[in-house]
Amino acid sequence: MASPAPLAAAGQVGGDFFKERSSDTLPCQANESHLFCFDWARENIDRYGTPTQQHLEIVVLSVAIGFAVAFALALLAHRTRRLQPPLLAATGVLYTIPSIAFFFLLLPVTGFGRDTAIIVLSAYTLQIIYRNTMLGLGNVPDSVRDAARGMGLTNRQILWKVELPLATPEIIAGLRVATASTIAIATLVVLISAGGLGTEMYGSNFNFPTAILIAVAIIALMVLAFDLLLLTAQRLLTPWRKARSG
């Protein structure tokens, strides 16, 4: 009974959604006043392994792809100014389309599964990463750029050795927001049978908060872990900031 039977693909929704899951019939479910059932949590925590792993994979791949694309677009727009308004508008429109609609609009093209999830989630990160990279590059003082040029640096050297290092805090700030929201939105990929922690929310009986709360807790921990990771990366990449503030 307690063995974590793999959930049926959560593609079937609607009426089935509210049906009880057989393995959930445990002591404290009968008592509805229980907000959190520790017995169930202890026995079933292992069922969260696979969804957590799927969730992580989808988030890491989406943010990595989104970053690569947005960063390249930002560098392009940095060099060719007249590309800026159309790029800002395009990334903005992508961001405006609700993720659920976006998933299903792609279905006739890419079908159910992880590919569609990653395409949509990476499209969502574009706006914030692109905007923050442009913001960071724009915040570099002209005097610094002039000094670099005066020292004989080429445009390419100025970009990679002066402008991008100075823009790192803004770029990382964009990545932090993008990662946190991607972790949150990735709960919805269960709707296109791409797994993730949404499976445990969606597949669980709506009369049973424990299953949902565990998934929420894992998501919160994931957000915090990624945030710390990115902050550490920022500290390592910009050692001069610490020296100045300390």
Added chain:
Amino acid sequence: MRADLVSASFSGAVEFIFAPQESNVTGGKEVGGFDKTLELLVGHIEVTVLALALALLIALPLGLYLGHKGRGELLAVGIGNAGRAIPELAVIALVATLVGIGMRNVAPALALLGIAPILVNAYVGVRQVDPAAVDAARGMGMSELSIIRKVEFPLAVPTVMGGIRGAAIVIVATATIAPLAGVETLGDFILNRNVYGENGLLAGAILVALLALTIEGLLALLQRRLTSDGLKVKTA
């Protein structure tokens, strides 16, 4: 499952929106059509407007006040950061589980998602106002309330509206899964695939996307109307 989807097409989905049709799952019963679409569209807009109004009522005065006082930066920014990491599905699932279903429970839950962007942007917008302008207003004898109303708010409109647009986006999007908590919205077409079929699924996605883009467009227009001419000259 992939094979099922061959039956869904954009033309079929558009037909579904305007005229009832037999779906691949209902065994002859006709589903969809313009009347049903309109009914769900109204439901979607209703819950969205209610939630956005509720979020505005709470977050806008609080954000403006905190920004004006220069207090509670940690609170405002903390709520903003935490707000972005709230999974929409978890909000709907927990409301349905712990609070109850229906409009009366779902609208406040959606409002909760809209509070973070509005609060942060109102706070940041007011904080960005040139202190000299505020000092000048105070020197002219304006009350604190009229400083907020006549100086800080007009100067913060672009930022404030950015927050409201962000809130509208997340509320419209999340209203799509509101049927899981007993509120009929366009999400019905998407979530009840065994009623509306593949064309309904795609039709729902198209309608939700169009609705979001329309609301975003309307708010952008409103922002332009509300922004004072003085600010437009500066940015141009």
